[in-house]
Amino acid sequence: MIKVGIVGASGYTGGELLRFLKNHSNAEVVAATSRKFDGIPIHKVHPHLRDIDLKFENLKPSEIDADLVFTATPHGASMKIVPELIEEGVKVVDLSGDYRFEDTDVYEKWYGFKHTNPLDAVYGLPEINRAEIKKADLIANPGCFPTGAILACLPIVAEKLVDTIIVDSKSGVSGAGVKPTEASHYPNCSDNVAPYAVTSHRHMPEIQEKLRKFGDVKVSFTPHLVPVTRGILTTAHSFLKEDVSSDYVKEIYDKFYEGEPFVRVLDTSEIPRLSSVRGSNYCHIGCFDIDENGRIVLVSAIDNLVKGASGQAIQNMNLMFRFPETESIETVGLHP
Amino acid sequence: MIKVGIVGASGYTGGELLRFLKNHSNAEVVAATSRKFDGIPIHKVHPHLRDIDLKFENLKPSEIDADLVFTATPHGASMKIVPELIEEGVKVVDLSGDYRFEDTDVYEKWYGFKHTNPLDAVYGLPEINRAEIKKADLIANPGCFPTGAILACLPIVAEKLVDTIIVDSKSGVSGAGVKPTEASHYPNCSDNVAPYAVTSHRHMPEIQEKLRKFGDVKVSFTPHLVPVTRGILTTAHSFLKEDVSSDYVKEIYDKFYEGEPFVRVLDTSEIPRLSSVRGSNYCHIGCFDIDENGRIVLVSAIDNLVKGASGQAIQNMNLMFRFPETESIETVGLHP
Amino acid sequence: MIKVGIVGASGYTGGELLRFLKNHSNAEVVAATSRKFDGIPIHKVHPHLRDIDLKFENLKPSEIDADLVFTATPHGASMKIVPELIEEGVKVVDLSGDYRFEDTDVYEKWYGFKHTNPLDAVYGLPEINRAEIKKADLIANPGCFPTGAILACLPIVAEKLVDTIIVDSKSGVSGAGVKPTEASHYPNCSDNVAPYAVTSHRHMPEIQEKLRKFGDVKVSFTPHLVPVTRGILTTAHSFLKEDVSSDYVKEIYDKFYEGEPFVRVLDTSEIPRLSSVRGSNYCHIGCFDIDENGRIVLVSAIDNLVKGASGQAIQNMNLMFRFPETESIETVGLHP
Amino acid sequence: MIKVGIVGASGYTGGELLRFLKNHSNAEVVAATSRKFDGIPIHKVHPHLRDIDLKFENLKPSEIDADLVFTATPHGASMKIVPELIEEGVKVVDLSGDYRFEDTDVYEKWYGFKHTNPLDAVYGLPEINRAEIKKADLIANPGCFPTGAILACLPIVAEKLVDTIIVDSKSGVSGAGVKPTEASHYPNCSDNVAPYAVTSHRHMPEIQEKLRKFGDVKVSFTPHLVPVTRGILTTAHSFLKEDVSSDYVKEIYDKFYEGEPFVRVLDTSEIPRLSSVRGSNYCHIGCFDIDENGRIVLVSAIDNLVKGASGQAIQNMNLMFRFPETESIETVGLHP
Structure with missing residues (x-):
């Protein structure tokens, strides 16, 4: 103990x-x-x-x-x-x-x-740094938007299929913290969708630095506040450099995340939903649709307070101390 | 197993x-x-x-x-x-x-x-029927509104402090089930509070039959649908027959629910909140305020799908098979 | 002008x-x-x-x-x-x-x-003080909860059908004002129903003072904050002193509010809804159901910022200056 | 008449x-x-x-x-x-x-x-077809997403500053109509953000056909359902072909929409919000921020049922019959 x-x-x-x-x-x-x-x-x-x-x-x-x-x-x-x-x-x-x-x-x-x-410090995203985390004394736990964005884009970047990504993220209000502000005032955020720090959010360079280790990629990032308590839904839009199929990309993801305890690649036609991961440490990834212009859409869902913060922090602790990686964070999402 | x-x-x-x-x-x-x-x-x-x-x-x-x-x-x-x-x-x-x-x-x-x-059948509210549940072959799992209402009112009825109770309940929309209807249509229930079955809800006689075993009481019941996914907040209004204090009533509740694994009597000045029990099998009870007219207000919060349905069902199963009563349902609420 | x-x-x-x-x-x-x-x-x-x-x-x-x-x-x-x-x-x-x-x-x-x-000052509820308002120099514009509660209960009090009323009100968060507080913090009020000032809200004596001019009545009042931006839904529970029918009470209301420009008594079986009055100066009143215990339920819906505040203030101004009473405030609610 | x-x-x-x-x-x-x-x-x-x-x-x-x-x-x-x-x-x-x-x-x-x-038929977007609408017998009233997207992107397309646009739109649930479905079921859409028809929505070719009259542009479009009753918030991401400033683009928009009765170009640093146009026929456009990768972000807000449907339909009728263009639809948004 x-x-x-x-x-x-x-x-x-x-x-x-x-x-x-x-x-x-x-x-x-x-x-x-x-x-x-x-x-x-x-x-x-x-x-x-x-x-x-x-x-x-x-x-x-x-x-x-x-x-x-x-x-x-x-x-x-x-x-x-x-x-x-x-x-x-x-x-x-x-x-x-x-x-x-x-x-x-x-x-x-x-x-x-x-x-x-x-x-x-070791960047504490187990899906890319598991071995280093186990040996680390200091873990930099990832930001909430970067967790959702990196997990959504990593395999396609590693496969060198894209060189530009537009990350359009939608975050629940708990991401703004416990302290009441104008942004978190109910009449301001209810029934509204508010883009903020539209080209200047500090999570952009974090996403970019980490993805660039896997492939040469430029990231454009815009977060939105949505009337949701918990959760980040990330929609990543990228133009494919090669003419590959949706199924091909899905296979890349299946392989990339095989065995990962907290990442689930959804079936074709399933769309990640926040309630599926609400309160849980899971990240659901799906979509893979490609349009006429060669744009591929990747969607991920996480709970910003769990996989986007405290759950991942405990996952890191579990790795550092060689506890079972899922200890105490294995519960599934609260749906509905 | x-x-x-x-x-x-x-x-x-x-x-x-x-x-x-x-x-x-x-x-x-x-x-x-x-x-x-x-x-x-x-x-x-x-x-x-x-x-x-x-x-x-x-x-x-x-x-x-x-x-x-x-x-x-x-x-x-x-x-x-x-x-x-x-x-x-x-x-x-x-x-x-x-x-x-x-x-x-x-x-x-x-x-x-x-x-x-x-x-x-044995009515499966462990707080009143634990011994019988252990021996039962058939459990009638309580309704969601009755669970919240009975737990809120039971001690004060057993103590013969009231003879009439007005139960004004506010339920999340998941209580209406998985099937889309006009009542559960987002534009109808969002930004609205809808009383329904105002004097004719089938949970009224259930509340009354169970409470009457503890004291002679008439129950008036009106449920409301509120823009919440999970949870029932019950506000019970009763006129006290005796001039007792708020603290005195709180003590009755503390004593009544002592040792109960899933009921928590809140401190004075705390108000039960749905997020504290969201996804969990707990029932929080609080308030105890008394106004100039001798009306006492009792408030309870449950998750309608858990303590109000499936969590309680498993609690009953655990009792029937002599498993630890809290097995698999011990997680706390998801706040915020 | x-x-x-x-x-x-x-x-x-x-x-x-x-x-x-x-x-x-x-x-x-x-x-x-x-x-x-x-x-x-x-x-x-x-x-x-x-x-x-x-x-x-x-x-x-x-x-x-x-x-x-x-x-x-x-x-x-x-x-x-x-x-x-x-x-x-x-x-x-x-x-x-x-x-x-x-x-x-x-x-x-x-x-x-x-x-x-x-x-x-003249209490600026036109439905009871229209003549005095026209001659007044100072109008005390009514509180939001009192507007909803008084309009819901007035006819039945004037008819001496009840002597005790329990007013259980549900208010949108805009009622708490423009300034961010813990109570209005999105993660606190979303997916929650929060009773507050349970027996101590300052609108109680206001409701009581005004209703008592029409009949001897005791008012018990408990407000709740609901995840709604605008609107107050008032559920008034009273025990009838006489054995009258729902239809009889509805007729009293029809007569009482006949010709009122901003009060609408709904048909039997219609339930007032917040979206019907959202953004408008209307008050919808309905329900009239009576249960086995002789409890009658009256429900009203207003927009707390309009009929509950600024719309009514302009209605008062219109009366004071002999402008058409509905000038600039005649728009209907925003449904859905 | x-x-x-x-x-x-x-x-x-x-x-x-x-x-x-x-x-x-x-x-x-x-x-x-x-x-x-x-x-x-x-x-x-x-x-x-x-x-x-x-x-x-x-x-x-x-x-x-x-x-x-x-x-x-x-x-x-x-x-x-x-x-x-x-x-x-x-x-x-x-x-x-x-x-x-x-x-x-x-x-x-x-x-x-x-x-x-x-x-x-004449495509009934007055901002591009006012003269033709006045003479038309048949108006094709624009789709809700196209109204928001076209108004957000039109000036920059007309100025030939971009050749690809990614439109990431967020729509309120009333856009799905009055009929209850799984998509509009409260527990499904509350506390969630759901991308749908991710690369296959029928509004994409409509946006593209209309914009292409002003400049050679490829449109990629993904709509999302958000827990909002009314409103579409459109975030349009484009890579600029020339190195222009944010202020320069804002000036283009100011000039383009000068005199338009229902379009408002917001000040720099203001972000369009749904409540500002809720229930109204206005379209608010703003943002103009440009990031390090040369991506410009344009944001528009409309009420999907008004400027995105019925309000615009009446605006078209007003033009067809030479009534004042704003007759009956001049009210501003309902904020908060």
């Missing part, structure tokens, strides 16, 4: 980590930090987690006695606490963007501030 | 039974019947259940080789197949209304047709 | 006043005040109002040169500016709670602070 | 025609046909339209005594009744796809059946 700490446990990703770890046979949460809710029982903030005998604590990272710490902290905040934890021999899964880029310049350009503590 | 059959497995309650039983250590689904989808793999109808190696089959009850059968069949249909199963020594949990009433006249009056096969 | 000012024009009720007045033949908006948005064009805040040649201004009431001012200001703020306007001979329609109560003690008890400037 | 008939008046577009025509100074509805609801008052089907003294009638086109008939009939049905009406000298605005294509072969390919009655 390893000891686990969660820094920034009062947000949605903190809540999801607690939800999964509650049932983990090999890991126990020993600390859930929060400045704002210091001393408050967990269930006052996460009303569904009623039987966890734990309170939020306002702890410094050094005060956490754990084998692994999840840093569910904002961009810019993680870099201030992760190095100290690593130095003390604590393994870290960081859920922010701070350690996702190999190229620090790209990070600084898109995040708009100086990176004060660059460290070597 | 017992063998389980599901009759009528293509609806929402069938899907939920399959979702839970997938992870049950002591039960295995050997047959999932459907006339319409005979020969079709499960995941074509329940798109989240991708790794179940099972097809729908058009089987007669007698063709199912099982220790227990869940009959997820419509009112009026169950009575045609349950007796045969019972006769063959198969235990049955029936999810329809056919065996819920002690008084067959009440059934016939409210359901509008003759009951052709009355049998002795 | 009269000159109209709107104090507090950047909120939802301000936006609705501007939307309706845009098409008013006899009234012109000369000032729309806002401290926060001083100098900003209207459409930057109200994105649907693109062709209004007006900017928000940070004006004192005395700086507004108008025949009538709508004070769309918070409770407690109105009382600081209304007296000055009245003194200068400006007519006022106040949308806050500050002038709604005849009994200042009741106001102070429920609103929790001292009323510094009590004035004689 | 002209006499107007509506064939197929019980659907959503029929309801919208009735809603607008209710307030038209120059047109009166003399017949609203429906086979299913023959003899039924309008408000039983369109519950918001309570004061229209009209019943549905099961009439043949020849039995309608009107100056203009709106055929709100399905694809394939219109071609069976329109020729007869035209022959009798009745003007027709057809809301189906039957007369939208200049090339009948394209129609037959994409709609999958033989066109039995080709006629000369």
Whole structure:
């Protein structure tokens, strides 16, 4: 049984980590930090987690006695606490963007501030880095949009079938976090679809950097906020460089993801749906249709808080400690 | 390992039974019947259940080789197949209304047709009938509204504090079933709240018959359809016969439900919320506020498809076979 | 053509006043005040109002040169500016709670602070006070819940058929205003139904004070937030003192509201729906069902921002200036 | 005052025609046909339209005594009744796809059946065909997706700045019509985003045929169903052939749509939103952002039932009869 700490446990990703770890046979949460809710029982903030005998604590990272710490902290905040934890021999899964880029310049350009503590980290997408994750001390847990987009596009990029991809993503509002804002105000997002950061979202360079390791590809990315609580539906449009069939592409995907515990390539004619993965760590991929102009459409569905954040973080922890990869995150989606 | 059959497995309650039983250590689904989808793999109808190696089959009850059968069949249909199963020594949990009433006249009056096969059944609400359920061969699984309403009102009725209750319930649309109708048509139910069967819903006499075993009480019941997928929020209004305090009533509830694995009495000032129980078998109860007119308000939240149907059905199965009561249904709600 | 000012024009009720007045033949908006948005064009805040040649201004009431001012200001703020306007001979329609109560003690008890400037005002519900409104200088525009509840219950109270009413109301989130809060955060209110201020909402004494002029009645009130943008669906439960029929009650309602321009009594078997009144000044009333316990159910539907606020405010203005009562607010609901 | 008939008046577009025509100074509805609801008052089907003294009638086109008939009939049905009406000298605005294509072969390919009655029709998008519409006897009212897509892309195509466009559209569920189906079943579309007819939607060739009159362009189109009642948000992605700036493109749009009564080009940094046009005949266009790959993003918002159907149909009628173009359809959107 390893000891686990969660820094920034009062947000949605903190809540999801607690939800999964509650049932983990090999890991126990020993600390859930929060400045704002210091001393408050967990269930006052996460009303569904009623039987966890734990309170939020306002702890410094050094005060956490754990084998692994999840840093569910904002961009810019993680870099201030992760190095100290690593130095003390604590393994870290960081859920922010701070350690996702190999190229620090790209990070600084898109995040708009100086990176004060660059460290070597492994990008925690098990479908591409499983072996490295197992040996890592610091995991940069992928962004939610990148998880959906990379998994949707990876095989076709690796096969060199495309050189440009337009990723049009639709995200649920929980992706904007637990804090009320104009964007998450019910009358603003209900009955609406809102494109945002239309050509300037920080997940674009992340998608691009990771895909480029597999093939030379330019990514254009536009996210939309949709009136959905959880889930990201990614529609990737690409023009094929070769005249291949839909079935041929599907076979590439079947082969690429064979044996992956959390990726499911759907049958032809099935369309991924958010409810199929709601609350679960699965990514469903489908479509493969090709139109008269040679455009292929690939669609993926994930839960932004699970495979797009906390579920994947636990999948990474499981790999790092050689636990069964699916431990505590094997439940299927909540449909309907 | 017992063998389980599901009759009528293509609806929402069938899907939920399959979702839970997938992870049950002591039960295995050997047959999932459907006339319409005979020969079709499960995941074509329940798109989240991708790794179940099972097809729908058009089987007669007698063709199912099982220790227990869940009959997820419509009112009026169950009575045609349950007796045969019972006769063959198969235990049955029936999810329809056919065996819920002690008084067959009440059934016939409210359901509008003759009951052709009355049998002795135990009303499967473990919070009131746990001992009987353990010994039963036939369980009448409670209705969704009655589950929420009875659990909300039971302690106060048992304590003889009220003699009239107005139950104003708000149900998610999945309660209307998998089949598209005018009532479930998105443009009709989105952005709307629709009272229906305002004084004539068949769950009223069910609530009343069960509560009356604990105290002399008249129940008035009005359900509403709200733009929610899963969940029933029940607001029960009653005028207190005695001048008691909110805290006093809360204590009665704390005591009444002490040790119950799936009922949680919330702290004062907490309001039950649907997301706290979404996808889970829990019932949250709270409020206890009393106004100037002596009206007390009790609020409960359940997932209509789980504690209001399939989760409770499995809880009953667990009791009948002396499995741990929470086996396969212990997950908490999906919040947010 | 009269000159109209709107104090507090950047909120939802301000936006609705501007939307309706845009098409008013006899009234012109000369000032729309806002401290926060001083100098900003209207459409930057109200994105649907693109062709209004007006900017928000940070004006004192005395700086507004108008025949009538709508004070769309918070409770407690109105009382600081209304007296000055009245003194200068400006007519006022106040949308806050500050002038709604005849009994200042009741106001102070429920609103929790001292009323510094009590004035004689007419409660602006045209269906009960049309004659007085025409002569008034100061109108207290009714609350949103009271508008729905009073119109639903008035005839049956006036007929002395009931002495207790339980009002269970379901409100859209726009009722919580334009400012993002936890209550209006999409992941909190989507897929949920949240009772609030369960026995302590300030609209209860308002409903009661106004209904009591027509009959001796006790009102118990509980509001709920539902995942709807606009609209209040009110379900009023009452036990009848006499054994009358549903048809008899419907006739009372037909007669009571005969000729009312904005109230429609629905046919038997029709249920009021929010989309039928969405965006409109209409109130639909229906149901009249009576159950075995003698409980009658009355249901009304309004748009909280229109008949529950700004539409009714303009109806009052129309009456005060002897314009046609329906001028600029005659459009029907937006269904679906 | 002209006499107007509506064939197929019980659907959503029929309801919208009735809603607008209710307030038209120059047109009166003399017949609203429906086979299913023959003899039924309008408000039983369109519950918001309570004061229209009209019943549905099961009439043949020849039995309608009107100056203009709106055929709100399905694809394939219109071609069976329109020729007869035209022959009798009745003007027709057809809301189906039957007369939208200049090339009948394209129609037959994409709609999958033989066109039995080709006629000369004017494509009723006033922004491109105003002069022809004024002289036309038969108007093919544009499809909902094409209206949003063409208006979003027209200026940039006319300016020859792009040769390929990927149109990723998000439509509200009312676009699927009044009849309940699996696609419109609340538990299926709530909390989900569903791409459909991913490369095979019949609106693609319509968009392409119309845009090609202005520039040589290939259109790829994918629609999505989103949990919204009304509205289409269109995101058009194109790679610019020349290195122009965002401001330059915005100026082209400003100039192109100058004076258009129902198109509004938004300021830089404003994003079109569905609530701004909800229930209205406006089309809002904005964005103009260009990313590092030279991709420009154009976004438009319309109400699918209004500018995408019935509002535009009335705009066409107004032009045909030289009524003021905005008569009865000048109201702004319902925000929030």
